[in-house]
Amino acid sequence: MYFNSGYLNNSRLDFKDYTKPLVVGSCGTYRLKKRPMLPTYWKKGRRDYQILYVASGKAHFWFNGIEEIVDSGHMVLYKPKEVQKYVYYVEDHPEVFWIHFTGYDVKNILEYHGISLNQHVFYSGTLPEYKMSFRKIIRELQQCEYGYEDYIASSFNNILLLVSRQQQNGENYTVTIPEEIEMAVSYFNENYNTKISVAQYAESLHISTNWFIRNFKQHMKISPAQYLL
Template sequence: MISKSGYSYNSSDNIVDDTVDLRVNSAGHYKLVHFPRFETTRPTGRPDYQLLYIASGIAHFQKGETYVPLPAGSAVLYHPNHTQFYYYSAEDSSEVYWIHFTGNRVSQYLSDWGVPDNDFYNVGINSRYISFFNHIIHEQQLKKENYMELCKYYLIQILILMNRGMKEASAPYNNHVSIINKTVTYLHEHYNEPISIIDLAKENHLTPNWFNHCFQEYYGMSPQAYLLNIRIDKAKEFLTNYMLSISDVALLTGYSDAFYFSRIFKRKTGLSPQQYRKNCMVFEEEHSYSPTHSIIDD
């Protein structure tokens, strides 16, 4: 069995700490190779919270009277003093990351970050979870300055990402989430180039109608509208650079025709590019800092 772990507290410290909002107590990683089975039995649970993430293989958790096999991409959250029975086996190639945490605002944070009260979650397979778990373990082992704060924020990122993962996994278009995410990244990186949504759909082996539907469901707008928002936002940024002409701004945002760009910009913002630039100049003049000097006689 491969095992690594780190701890933020000493044996004499209290596992429950109500003097802080959130604290990571410990974290670790188990991977069964030759060891046939590893079992955890806690009839009365632990006094702190525990989050487990199945990175690969299968892990078995008791629910009711039976054990439920949870595949990779699953997460389990145990609240304080909840019964815990689970096991991993080499036969199932189990690989699991775990973390214990405490604090006086944990319940509120879980609610704010959209983590539901039920125990088992499908959060999807994401290498970033593993990266953050490993960061926490590493920080707890080295215990350098402010390591507990870093561990806290790594945990926050894990919980927020898992909330996203739950939503994506439960969406009817979940098989296409990676395509949508890749498309968004592409639009941000190539907004100033000619972009065909039909070609993007074909490259991802989707019909244009289904591609548009999936994107609309996820972002609340079509990919064309998303691209337009990127271009308008970048145009606003470029218009504050008074060395650039309107034609320059048009080209930098993917429009070869400055007049067409101006029409699109005004339709979207209610102002022509010239009017928007003028308003920016007036705003800067009104809010510029002019230090006053006073002369004090001796």
């Protein structure tokens, strides 16, 4: 199982914070490889809000005791104190990003971006920008550099803005990323601390270096070398 996460002030405790409009408390991602299943159950919910983005595959959620299978290109919203029950199964090939947040203006921010507080599942589409933004937030939470609290709040706002744009475009609008690029992004994120040759990586996939660099930049808006940095 691949797992990566970051926590505000390195604390895993959920909390309320009404000193700012929006405060990101934690962010992370799961991708099952060999582990057969990964269940989560919060009987009394949490004190903060949570959004889960199903980036690929699917995940199983229970709302009011009824199971709902959520496919990629959708997000799930949990409000404070809501029962949270969901399971990832390896055969569904799930890749899920999650983020916990609080703040005195959360309700207005969500409603501004067209996210209803009365529904759990909403359409988001699949965009490479989502993964990039979530990974930036995780990295910022891990590194805790100057101003990172404001940076991650701004990044999350950008994610919500993209969601509202996708909803306006409708569910027929989607962006398909070549499998080779998806594989590269996952590989780079899991092995960023090792020396990686872009040319050798492309060769290992039996594709030309020029094709790989051109398509990577087209879909990720950044070159492979810049992404690794």
